Amino acid sequence: MKKIALFFLLILLNLSQLKAQHYQISLLTCDPGVELYSVFGHNAIRVVDLQTGRDSVFNYGTFDFDTPNFYLKFARGKLDYMLSRNTYNEFIGHYTYLERAVREQVLDLSPEQAAKAVEFLQINYQPENRFYRYDFFYDNCATRIRDMMEVVLGDQLEWKAPQTTEEKTFRDLIDEYVYPLPWGDLGIDLALGSVIDVDATEREKQFLPDYMEAAFAQAEIVGDGPTRPLVKSQSTVLDLPPVKIESSIFNPYFLFWLIAIFFIVITFIGFKKKRLFVGFDQALFTILSLLGIMVVLLWFFTEHSTTKYNWNLLWAFPLHGILAYGLNQKSPAEWVKKYLLFALILADAAVVFWILGWQSFHPSILPLILVVILRTNYLYYNLDRIKAYRRNLQG
Template sequence: MKKLFLLLLCFISFNLFAQRQARLSENSEISLITVAPGNELYSNFGHSALWVEDRENGLSVVFNYGTFDFDTPGFYMKFVRGKLDYMLSAGRISYLVNAAKAENRSVYQQKLNLTVAEKNSMYAFLIENIQPENRFYKYDFFYDNCTTRLRDIFELTLGDDLEWNRKAEGYTFRYFLDIYLAEKPWQDFGIDLVLGQPTDKIATKREEMFLPDMLMYHVDAATNNGKPLVEQEKMLFEAEKKTEEAGFTILPIHLTWLICILGVIFSIRYYKVGFNDRIFNVILFFITGLIGCLIFFLWFLSDHLATVNNWNILWAFPLNVVFAFLLFKKPAKKWHTLYYAVFGIVCFMLLGFFYTLPQQLHAAALPIVLYFTFKSFNLLYRTKKMNV
């Protein structure tokens, strides 16, 4: 609440100043500020902002499209459903740099080569957008975030004089995420589970600028009216390089292969010594069912564009939450047989097309799909041949 109050106070003070100072002087500067990725999930992909500085008029303010109010009613539900309002805020460059220092994240400045008219056009756009009736927007991670908003401002204010000269990387959105999450395998696994087929679309030149680093690279190569868009580059803070000791890390694929192997061993022991593997299967079906419920929610009940058409729902089946407690009871019923047959065939087909689907599935899901295929036909055999 204290942070929100300070943010509001800062906004009110800036708004009063902006009403008095509507134009920038000839010696004013506008810079793109890029903050390097951090260690926390919210900072994994970096951050972008615009710094407007006019020393003649005592103006120095950072415009930031990446802020939101934690005290919003139903904050977490709105966040999950993609209905949370983000907003444009104004603050001091020292706040941004100090926050980056605290998290050991480098801060880069690219001073833009603009005419006075272009600076004032960009500044007027920001002033208009920070008004209470304009400052809120529906955030979308790929298509409408704190970085794409700045890209759009450049294109709107500079028009046809702006040329993005850097070629597109030709990567999918998912591949870009994989690059940033390479050292965070569990976060990568979780994000891959909930992001659907749209994430495997190859990003265009404009679309790949959803990442702060990519916007920085494209701005560096861009021209404005035939001249380089960037006049000067500067590092406001350079993060310390930390050397991490190499050691064994348990990866998601290690865990899922362990689950698969244990499941097969328990099934073999069932035939040899009558080992009861019911609890193991109930837990596995229940957990994957919960994952399926989350996938279903994000697909059908949220506004997120990247979570639709998620093929993971074929193995992380939402109804497994219920079936986990019904499938393994004795005596087996006819619908048990039908379920085992249908689920087994679906998993078998998914196994066969695992690497050729329109959506790239995480490799750690493969052992689970393999086990579900084996277990479905194994249970089908028990019920049909052994009357278990």
């Protein structure tokens, strides 16, 4: 009888051990890449089935290039991302090829919590559930994982704020990553409005994978026994140096200041020789008009939540293109001078908005705003005088 009792006891112990070690759940954090879409890094979930040996990575950051009207949907904020599943070896092989480091945080979940996390991922991976409407700040590859953990653990998950915090706006957080890509940085600052010039909470900062990794490292599990850290262990599984982004002299700072210097020179020469050089103004205001149309389309005709209230519209105004027509007339109509004054006021307002912190513009556009102020001033006060002077010479 003792042998039989011992036999059943061993079976029970083995079963409980198998249950306790069924799944191992980890957060994977990947270093930033060199392309704009990868410069913020990446998060994914690793699931190891300790019974079968199956090693999978669930990835919320994938999309299908074969989606009909892919680029149009992306521009309008209607592109759906999806949850994909790959083997761990495929995932690591991909990042080895990209030469981007990968770190792993093994989570200290109970058997029930780990099983619930796997069930959550499996349900999300069903064809009818795997697609979601991507939002860079509020619903992305990092926040989806955080939200999953909050569903799995509920009140047992306790996020801990870092001991020292620094107030940062959403734009500040982006700038930390895109600063080495000045053209990408410019494009983001042109496209995104004043709604991102507000301080992000510690939770809101978790849209960035590095901040999510730090939040996991500080979080705790409470209420199911002794309080314990969410992360049981952490390691670097792919140890590579940070990728280097080569700088180039061809950047918006250099180019726009070069343009500003050019307009200063032609304005000085024009003042001395009583000439307007309006052909350059026609090109300038046509380009600003096109930028303004882009801002309007992103603000009013897309589902992007972060392109609203974009005051780049003050210096890049859609109707600036009509100056290309108005300045081309031998005898400019009265509305041309009125519009020049209007454009001058808008550019001045952009400077005021910037100084007061209502929206942070990309630093490289300062010379463009100064050019608009310079040329609208010059044309407003000299248009009639120089036109009359040229007519007298011809007469």
